[in-house]
Structures are given as C-alpha cells and as structure tokens.
Amino acid sequence: xxxxxxxxxxxxxxxxxxxxxxxxxxxxxxxxxxxxxxxxxxxxxxxxxxxxxxxxxxxxxxxxxxxxxxxxxxxxxxxxxxxxxxxxxxxxxxxxxxxxxxxxxxxxxxxxxxxxxxxxxxxxxxxxxxxxxxxxxxxxxxxxxxxxxxx
Numbered sequence: 001x002x003x004x005x006x007x008x009x010x011x012x013x014x015x016x017x018x019x020x021x022x023x024x025x026x027x028x029x030x031x032x033x034x035x036x037x038x039x040x041x042x043x044x045x046x047x048x049x050x051x052x053x054x055x056x057x058x059x060x061x062x063x064x065x066x067x068x069x070x071x072x073x074x075x076x077x078x079x080x081x082x083x084x085x086x087x088x089x090x091x092x093x094x095x096x097x098x099x100x101x102x103x104x105x106x107x108x109x110x111x112x113x114x115x116x117x118x119x120x121x122x123x124x125x126x127x128x129x130x131x132x133x134x135x136x137x138x139x140x141x142x143x144x145x146x147x148x149x150x151x
Contacts, residue, residue: 006096011104012069014060021072024059025087026051029117054084054114061104063088063097074138076101082135083113086120098123 014022017143031043058079062072074088074097083105088097098119102111113120114135123129 006100008065008066009039009063009073009097009100010069011101012062012064014036014062014075017070018060018062018072018075019055022055022075022077022087023048023051025075026077026085029087030052030115051085054136061083061101063092063101067075071096074101076105078105078107081112081113083107085115085135086113086117086123088119090128093119094122099126112150 003109027044027047031040054077056096058077061076061078063074064071066074071087073092074086076086076098077084086098086101102123111123112130112131112132112135114131114133116131116133120129120131
C-alpha cells in the first residue's frame, strides 16, 4: 500500500450526518462476512450494542474527497491506541486510503484491533497487528505479544 496521500482526498472527523452510513456499513460487513457462520439476524440484533459502545467512546475519521466532503470513501473508528473498525468502500480499496486513515490516528505499532476483517489481511502485510476482540468488554485486559501478527 502507498504511504503517500491519495490526490484530492482528505481526512475529517465524523459528524452526526455520517452515523447512518457508519452503522450500516459496519453491520453489513460483519453480517455478510464470507466466513461468518452466525445468521445475519443474530448479528444485527447483538452486534449493534457492541458498535454503539465502541462508537460512544471513540473517534471516527472519515476519508472523503476535498471537493465532496459528504461523500464517504472510507472510515476508521479508534479509541486512543485501539482500532475498532476500518472500512473502505469497494471501488476505493487498494489506493492507500486505509494507510492514510491509520497514519492519521498517530497510533504506533503494533496496532491493536478489536474487529478482524479480510481488509486487515492486506494491512497485516505492512503493519504489525494485535487482534484482541475482548477489549470491547470493559473488564478485559490487554493482549500479549504472543498475539501479534507481523508482516
């Protein structure tokens, strides 16, 4: 992935106008994951409160065009040094947007992620990742180095 800023793309903070798309894209991606064995109706019912908790305690960054700030190309939800979710619209994948969003957070490696998606397989080629879904549970502790996925 490119470390340079894609031309004409900017990063901005999410607004309340963006939240419907964020909820919809996050839930849809989780529910339709090709490896998911959980029925969609169970995912939709039970994952929304997890997302609400993560979003309430986090920052959401939006990648959009400089000239069309309301057109979301992708987004990243993070809380301090934890990435909860990263989403890039299909036509804009593999153009450096994921790296751009990650770099904008200022999070140092290894990146701790609470949701593993197929998109992260690509990112794990260039970034050290620690997958720890239990950080979404208030009583959970940090993951150890044994869980690091290195490039």
